[in-house]
Amino acid sequence: MTVEPFRNQPVETFATPEAQAAMRHALREVRARFGGHYPLIIGGARVDTPRRLVSTNPSNPSEVVGTTAQAGAAEAEAALEAAWKAFPSWSALSQEARSRALLKAAAILKERRREFEAWMVYEIGKNWVEASADVAEAIDFLEYYARQAIRYAAGAPVYPYPNEDNESIYLPLGAGVVIAPWNFPLAILTGMTAGPLAVGNTVVVKPAEDTVVLAAKLFEVLEAAGLPPGVANFLPGLGEEVGAYLVAHPRTRFINFTGSLEVGLKIGEAAARLAPGQRWIKRVFLELGGKDAIIVDESADLAAAAAGIIQSAYGFQGQKCSACSRLIVVEPVYEPLMEQLLERASRLTVGPAEENPDLGPLASAQQAETVGSYLKVGQEEARLRLGGERLEGAGFFFPPTIFDRVDPEARIAQEEIFGPVLSVITVPDFNTALEVANGTRYGLTGGVYSRNRDHLEKARREFHVGNLYLNRKITGALVGVQPFGGFNLSGTDTKAGGPDYLLNFLQMKSITERW
Numbered sequence: 001m002t003v004e005p006f007r008n009q010p011v012e013t014f015a016t017p018e019a020q021a022a023m024r025h026a027l028r029e030v031r032a033r034f035g036g037h038y039p040l041i042i043g044g045a046r047v048d049t050p051r052r053l054v055s056t057n058p059s060n061p062s063e064v065v066g067t068t069a070q071a072g073a074a075e076a077e078a079a080l081e082a083a084w085k086a087f088p089s090w091s092a093l094s095q096e097a098r099s100r101a102l103l104k105a106a107a108i109l110k111e112r113r114r115e116f117e118a119w120m121v122y123e124i125g126k127n128w129v130e131a132s133a134d135v136a137e138a139i140d141f142l143e144y145y146a147r148q149a150i151r152y153a154a155g156a157p158v159y160p161y162p163n164e165d166n167e168s169i170y171l172p173l174g175a176g177v178v179i180a181p182w183n184f185p186l187a188i189l190t191g192m193t194a195g196p197l198a199v200g201n202t203v204v205v206k207p208a209e210d211t212v213v214l215a216a217k218l219f220e221v222l223e224a225a226g227l228p229p230g231v232a233n234f235l236p237g238l239g240e241e242v243g244a245y246l247v248a249h250p251r252t253r254f255i256n257f258t259g260s261l262e263v264g265l266k267i268g269e270a271a272a273r274l275a276p277g278q279r280w281i282k283r284v285f286l287e288l289g290g291k292d293a294i295i296v297d298e299s300a301d302l303a304a305a306a307a308g309i310i311q312s313a314y315g316f317q318g319q320k321c322s323a324c325s326r327l328i329v330v331e332p333v334y335e336p337l338m339e340q341l342l343e344r345a346s347r348l349t350v351g352p353a354e355e356n357p358d359l360g361p362l363a364s365a366q367q368a369e370t371v372g373s374y375l376k377v378g379q380e381e382a383r384l385r386l387g388g389e390r391l392e393g394a395g396f397f398f399p400p401t402i403f404d405r406v407d408p409e410a411r412i413a414q415e416e417i418f419g420p421v422l423s424v425i426t427v428p429d430f431n432t433a434l435e436v437a438n439g440t441r442y443g444l445t446g447g448v449y450s451r452n453r454d455h456l457e458k459a460r461r462e463f464h465v466g467n468l469y470l471n472r473k474i475t476g477a478l479v480g481v482q483p484f485g486g487f488n489l490s491g492t493d494t495k496a497g498g499p500d501y502l503l504n505f506l507q508m509k510s511i512t513e514r515w
C-alpha cells in the first residue's frame with residue numbers, strides 16, 4: 001500500500017466569501033432534511049424500535065433535527081452477537097485491507113465535509129469554525145490510525161535464541177463497546193471507533209443521546225466505505241440503560257469510554273465485576289473530565305495570554321474537557337490582564353450557531369441547568385465580573401462569565417462546570433501558581449504564559465497534566481501532533497491520536513518453536 005504521509009486536515013476559517021457561501025448552502029440543504037429517522041444498524045441490517053430518541057437544535061429546541069431508534073437489552077444482545085460474528089473475518093483480513101476501508105471513509109468524509117459541519121451546527125450548537133475543527137479531527141483520526149495500524153502487522157522485534165524460532169505477534173482483542181460524549185460528536189466518536197477497528201477488533205457503538213443524528217451520518221460513511229456488516233454496529237440508546245447493559249455484559253471484551261468522571265467511575269466498577277460466563281478481564285479505557293488551568297506570570301506577553309485564555313475558555317461555550325476553567329495569575333499582572341480579558345470577553349457575540357457567533361448555545365436543557373446552577377454557586381463564592389445569567393432567547397444561550405477573587409478550594413475552582421465560566425485565582429508567585437494548578441483531582445490540560453525560562457522548565461517538570469501547553473491556548477490538540485489524554489481522575493491516559501493508542505486494543509502473542 002502506498003499512501004502519502006499523514007498530514008492534519010486544515011480547519012476552514014470561513015474568511016472568504018466562497019467558503020461562507022458554501023457553508024450557507026450546506027446549512028440550507030441540511031435544514032431541508034430535518035426530521036429524518038435513523039434506525040439501528042445491527043450486522044448490516046436496519047432495525048427499528050417502538051421507542052425513539054429525539055435530537056433537537058439547542059439554538060431553537062422546538063426544532064427536531066432528527067430521530068433514531070432507541071436500543072434496549074434485546075438489541076444490545078443482537079449487536080454484540082453481530083460484532084462477534086464479524087470478528088473472525090475482519091481480524092483475518094490483511095492490515096492493508098482494513099486500513100484501506102478507513103482511508104476510504106476519510107475520503108468520503110472529506111467530500112461531505114461542509115454537510116457534516118452543518119449537521120453539527122444544528123445538532124449541538126457549534127459555530128462554523130468549531131464544527132470544521134471537529135470534522136477535520138475526525139478525518140485525521142481515520143487517516144492516522146489507518147497508517148499507524150500498519151506498524152503492528154509485522155509483529156514486535158525479539159532477540160534470536162539458539163535452536164529456536166521466536167516471534168511476537170499482535171492480535172486484536174475481540175468485540176468491544178464504544179461509549180461516546182456529545183461534545184465532539186464526530187471527532188471523538190470516530191476516533192474511538194476507528195482505533196479498535198483499525199487493528200482488527202469489531203465494535204458496538206453507543207453514541208451520546210444528544211448527538212445521535214451525527215452518529216447515524218458517520219455510519220453512512222462507514223457503510224459507503226465498504227466496512228463489512230457487523231464490524232461496527234450502530235446502537236443509540238440511553239446510557240444508564242443500554243450503555244450500562246453493554247458494560248456489564250460477559251461478551252464485552254473492552255470498553256472505550258469518553259465522558260464524565262461520575263459515569264466513568266461507575267463503568268470502571270461495573271466492568272471489573274466478573275459476569276457469569278465471562279472468560280476475560282475487560283479492558284477499560286476511561287477518558288474523563290478536567291478542571292484545566294492557565295497560569296500567567298509577571299513576564300508573560302499579556303495580550304497573547306488574554307487571547308489564548310479567551311479562546312480556551314469560551315470555544316464551543318467552554319464545553320470541552322480541555323477548556324480553560326481556571327486562570328491562575330500572579331498578583332503584579334492581575335489588574336492589567338483582567339482589563340484585557342474583560343474587554344475581549346465582553347466583545348464576544350452569543351447567538352444561534354447557524355449565524356456563526358463566537359458562542360452558540362449550550363448543548364442541552366441539562367447543560368443549561370447545570371451551568372445555571374454553577375453561576376449561582378459562583379455568586380456566593382466569588383466576585384462576578386462579567387456575564388452571570390442566562391440570556392433571552394429560545395436557545396440555551398449563556399454569556400461569557402468571569403468570576404474573580406476565587407478561592408482555590410471553592411467549588412467553582414474544583415468542580416468541572418463545562419460551560420463558558422472562568423474562575424480567576426490570584427496568587428503571590430509562580431511556585432504557588434503551580435501548587436494551585438496541581439491542586440485538583442483532575443489533570444487533563446494545562447498552560448503557562450511566561451517568558452521566564454526557569455518557570456517554563458519548572459512547569460515542564462511539575463505541572464502534572466497529560467497535555468501541557470506553553471505560551472499558547474490549551475484546547476485543540478492535533479491528531480498525531482499532540483497525543484491526547486489525562487492524568488489523575490481525568491482518565492486512563494490512552495492518548496488518543498498518539499503513536500501508542502492502538503496498542504490499547506491489541507494483545508501480544510509470543511510463539512516459540514524449538515528445532
Ligand code: NAD
Pocket residue numbers: 179180181182183184188206207208209237238239240241242243244245247258259260261263264266267287288289290320321322416418444485486490491
Ligand atoms: P456522560 O458521562 O454524561 O455521558 C457519556 C456517555 O456515557 C453517553 O453516551 C451516555 O449515554 C453514556 N452513559 C451515561 N451513563 C452511563 C452508564 N451508567 N453506563 C454506560 N454508559 C453511560 O458525559 P457527557 O455529558 O456526554 O460528556 C461530557 C463529559 O465528557 C465531560 O465531563 C467532559 O470533560 C468529558 N470529556 C472528556 C474527554 C477526554 O478526552 N478526556 C473528551 C470529551 C469529553
